[in-house]
Amino acid sequence: xxxxxxxxxxxxxxxxxxxxxxxxxxxxxxxxxxxxxxxxxxxxxxxxxxxxxxxxxxxxxxxxxxxxxxxxxxxxxxxxxxxxxxxxxxxxxxxxxxxxxxxxxxxxxxxxxxxxxxxxxxxxxxxxxxxxxxxxxxxxxxxxxxxxxxxxxxxxxxxxxxxxxxxxxxxxxxxxxxxxxxxxxxxxxxxxxxxxxxxxxxxxxxxxxxxxxxxxxxxxxxxxxxxxxxxxxxxxxxxxxxxxxxxxxxxxxxxxxxxxxxxxxxxxxxxxxxxxxxxxxxxxxxxxxxxxxxxxxxxxxxxxxxxxxxxxxxxxxxxxxxxxxxxxxxxxxxxxxxxxxxxxxxxxxxxxxxxxxxxxxxxxxxxxxxxxxxxxxxxxxxxxxxxxxxxxxxxxxxxxxxxxxxxxxxxxxxxxxxxxxxxxxxxx
Numbered sequence: 001x002x003x004x005x006x007x008x009x010x011x012x013x014x015x016x017x018x019x020x021x022x023x024x025x026x027x028x029x030x031x032x033x034x035x036x037x038x039x040x041x042x043x044x045x046x047x048x049x050x051x052x053x054x055x056x057x058x059x060x061x062x063x064x065x066x067x068x069x070x071x072x073x074x075x076x077x078x079x080x081x082x083x084x085x086x087x088x089x090x091x092x093x094x095x096x097x098x099x100x101x102x103x104x105x106x107x108x109x110x111x112x113x114x115x116x117x118x119x120x121x122x123x124x125x126x127x128x129x130x131x132x133x134x135x136x137x138x139x140x141x142x143x144x145x146x147x148x149x150x151x152x153x154x155x156x157x158x159x160x161x162x163x164x165x166x167x168x169x170x171x172x173x174x175x176x177x178x179x180x181x182x183x184x185x186x187x188x189x190x191x192x193x194x195x196x197x198x199x200x201x202x203x204x205x206x207x208x209x210x211x212x213x214x215x216x217x218x219x220x221x222x223x224x225x226x227x228x229x230x231x232x233x234x235x236x237x238x239x240x241x242x243x244x245x246x247x248x249x250x251x252x253x254x255x256x257x258x259x260x261x262x263x264x265x266x267x268x269x270x271x272x273x274x275x276x277x278x279x280x281x282x283x284x285x286x287x288x289x290x291x292x293x294x295x296x297x298x299x300x301x302x303x304x305x306x307x308x309x310x311x312x313x314x315x316x317x318x319x320x321x322x323x324x325x326x327x328x329x330x331x332x333x334x335x336x337x338x339x340x341x342x343x344x345x346x347x348x349x350x351x352x353x354x355x356x357x358x359x360x361x362x363x364x365x366x367x368x369x370x371x372x373x374x375x376x377x378x379x380x381x382x383x384x385x386x387x388x389x390x391x392x393x394x395x396x397x398x399x400x401x402x403x404x405x406x407x408x409x410x411x412x413x414x415x416x417x418x419x420x421x422x423x424x425x426x427x428x
Contacts, residue, residue: 016049017053023087034079035079041171070151070157075179146161188237199256212248225402277307287313290408298311310353346391362380377396383418
């Protein structure tokens with residue numbers, strides 16, 4: 001499963017700090033995901049995070065934390081507090097710390113007016129609050145809040161929105177590239193990720209034990225229901241880094257085998273989508289316990305309408321019979337959670353949609369409904385093609401959410417394996 005390692009550039013060993021602002025973070029109402037995302041993007045490049053601070057919407061706390069970070073870090077990233085409400089005070093506190101006047105940015109005002117005009121709305125006074133920034137701040141984007149200031153010695157200080165989608169976009173489009181360019185360095189760095197499903201993290205670590213050497217860095221991250229391996233290679237130049245990276249990737253895939261579901265930054269659903277489109281195959285889904293989660297993941301891939309025809313959420317026995325033609329006798333004899341029902345669901349989805357493939361899933365997500373014979377977490381799958389139907393049962397563990405997530409991942413992995421080897425459908 002070859003992929004193109006990601007070229008990131010040249011960097012030295014530098015350390016930064018992250019400050020996430022908001023009462024909702026300290027109260028536990030909102031989980032801090034921004035700092036982990038930023039650190040995961042910078043760590044492979046040798047740009048380490050020495051401290052992460054969570055601060056409430058308190059002026060003194062914000063100023064004190066920012067001053068402390070400026071005194072010891074090579075760069076600082078601040079997230080949150082750039083909105084339109086009274087407790088969004090990050091820009092004002094930054095102006096005080098940097099001893100700059102707070103001024104209305106004409107450029108930001110223009111961006112806000114253009115943004116709202118596209119939606120047929122006018123800019124309100126509350127929205128204009130976002131345009132009051134420390135004088136001289138560099139605007140990072142024309143669709144959301146975000147600016148940059150220069151700290152002592154010219155060190156970059158980024159102020160990003162707290163909204164995760166906006167923060168991540170600015171991180172990828174502005175923060176990471178600019179840090180690479182500003183901080184320079186003497187070594188070429190290449191990083192990429194390998195996604196694994198079906199092996200626990202300790203087993204992944206055991207299989208990759210001893211892999212590496214000078215200039216190689218491996219990290220293991222459980223991103224449920226997958227384990228992600230992040231590999232970073234450093235070398236004197238890009239050519240040497242590229243050669244070493246390709247050698248390592250071959251070894252990683254060899255050691256982890258068919259548990260590798262995606263590489264090079266792809267997701268499992270992207271791998272499946274690319275395979276279906278490349279082979280000209282159409283797909284229909286019949287989901288019971290996953291409640292449409294498989295369809296959600298597939299349709300998150302742009303262009304999925306070219307191969308995905310429909311998805312049916314058939315939660316009840318009645319729905320399975322009326323929409324998929326599952327036999328009442330099958331349900332009576334074997335139950336809704338069975339290989340026999342999964343087979344008829346897959347056949348029924350394929351026949352109803354007129355597609356090349358029909359994929360089904362039926363199971364017990366819990367926490368109730370299990371029996372000694374079919375405990376909570378029992379899930380059956382069916383994959384129907386033009387002639388054969390493959391069925392199989394699994395036992396997943398964890399909460400209701402975890403069981404659904406594992407079932408959706410397993411279903412997509414069935415498609416991946418089929419696309420790589422059509423013998424999978426025959427169970428060989």
